[in-house]
Amino acid sequence: MAPGWLDIHGHFFLPQTAAEDVEFVKASHAAHFMISEAPQFKPDKMLAYNDAAGVGMQMLSYIPLTTRKLQQANDFGLSIVQKYPSRFGLLAALPTDEPGEALKEIGRMRSQLLQADGFAVTTMRGGIGLGHESLRPVWAELNKRGEVIFVHPNAYLKGQDGRPSPLIDVAFDTARTITDMIYSRVFLDFPEIKWVFSHCAGAFPALSGRVLLLGTESWVPNHKGIKTDDIKKQISSIYVDTAASAETGMEPAVRMVGIEHVVYGADCGVPCSTERTMEENKEAVRMIAKKYGDSEQVGMNGFKLFPYAEMRAQS
Incomplete structure (x- = not known):
């Protein structure tokens, strides 16, 4: 058994100049995200927290806005895994607004001697959502390979009502994305992909019953003829993570x-998380998991998705 839990939701960033850090803070403030400084990726600091938190393996991801930076981020992420193979894994980012480039990046990441453990995408990129028809060749390739895809809400959205998007907007972003993917048959047509949605799938667990009840009514556009049983099957196939949402989001997700x-x-690794909030969330995960039989189960479930990472963690 691997030592410690697997954390699927760790963030990293490329090194930036002081001027770039200043611009990052300005842009964050314009989006109502009132941070005092730009985040810095410090693996030793993250490992120190992980040691204290009982996390043995952490998956890192970062999805920059441009394809060139995205490729640089993937290369930098692999270098971190190479340095700390028993502690970090990489979910390589894909530019889903450029399907051709996404296919190239899949090939590039899978041709490396040290490979990524899976892939990461954002809910919306360049106006293209994950249910868009242009992405079907990308999903087909990942389906053929039986990949794990980690789905993070759009971190670049400006928050509504004068508050930052990480507070509540990300939850609705995720819910809209899952709903669109259901009506686009993504989960049905590419069943070998294991989709993991962050933050307990946002608002979707609370809305899933509504989608099941009303989703096939005549007044709902349904161009691909999705049936109620199709909706049930698709919903049951997805995975969720517990980031910053366990207290009230985990039990609806479990149901x-x-x-x-x-x-x-x-x-971990972003300004909207602190050691206090991560610890409070982790204890909620443990408490809720215990109701279902084993307080450690959720922390260990991720290793079933990433067997190669489990092997590295044991070494």
């Missing part, structure tokens, strides 16, 4: 997908 499809996520 929706089962405890086996819930994996631990800390949301």
Whole structure:
């Protein structure tokens, strides 16, 4: 058994100049995200927290806005895994607004001697959502390979009502994305992909019953003829992580997908998370998991998705 939990939701960033850090803070403030400084990726600091938190393996991801930076981020992420193979894994970012480039990046990441553990995408990129028809060749390739895809809400959205998007907007962003993917048959047509949605799938667990009840009514556009049983099957196939949402979000998610499809996520490495909030969330995960039989299960579930990472963690 691997030592410690697997955390699927760790963030990293490329090194920036002081001027770039200043611009990052300005842009964050314009989006109502009142941070005092730009985040810095410090692996030793993250490992120190992980040691204290009982996390043995952490998956890192970062999805920059441009394809060139995205490729640089993937290369930098692999270099971190190479330095700390028993502690970090990489979910390589894909530019889903450029399907051709996404296919190239899949090939590039899978041709490396040290490979990424899976892939990461954002809910919306360049106006293209994950249910868009242009992405079907990308999903087909990932389906053929049986990949894990981690789905993070759009971190670049400006928050509504004068508050930052990480507070509540990300939850609705995720819910809209899952709903669109259901009507686009993504989960049905590409069943070998394991989709992991962050933050307990946002608002979707609370809305899933509504989608099941009303989703096939005549007044709902349904161009691909999705049936109620199709909706049930698609919902039950997804995975969720617990990042910053366990206290009130985990039990609805468990009822929706089962405890086996819930994996631990800390949301480590970003300004919206602190050691206090991550610890409070982790204790909620442990408490709720215990109701289903084993307080450690959710923390260990991620290793079933990433067997190679489990091997590295044991070394």
